[in-house]
Amino acid sequence: MDIKTASALHRLRLVSAPEAVSFLLLLVCSVLKRTTEFNAVPAMGMIHGLLFILYVIFWLLAWNRAKWSFGTGVLYFVLSVLPTGGFFADRKLRRAASDAVIASRARNAGTVNA
Template structure:
């Protein structure tokens, strides 16, 4: 894996969890506070979530292009962006894949064949 592909995957992974948090804060907490109190956090939370969502989609498309994912995998990551806590699943899957790649790289370097 070249450095640009690794960077694209890392960027995507790093924005996935904050996007999920922002979505989670916006839906249940923001809407409930807006309806039950005079405090309305939706404009601020909505703006933050919108920015993180756009970054998620852009970084996902960049990672999809650079890593040459099959369509099924790329679409899965895009669908996870609209699930309220889907970003957590995306981040966890990407982290595991990165760890597996590091382990495989070390095994190849040391001459271990599985």
């Protein structure tokens, strides 16, 4: 994995968890709006909207750089529209990044010893 691909995946991972948290907070704010006088939906909606747009931009860049299959690309998008999907995306991306680092170290160790 080259540095640009790793960077694209890292950016997607960095925005996935905050996007999931903002989605959950937006759902809580929606319930509070309907059950109390508290109305933070406009502010939370804007924050979540910005994070979602960032997620989609970083998702497109990561899909392009990582050369994901159609199914993998769609999976990461579907995870963005599920309330807790961003947490699963973060976990999958972290695992993929650590696997890539291990594979890179193994390749480097193989070329150094050869």
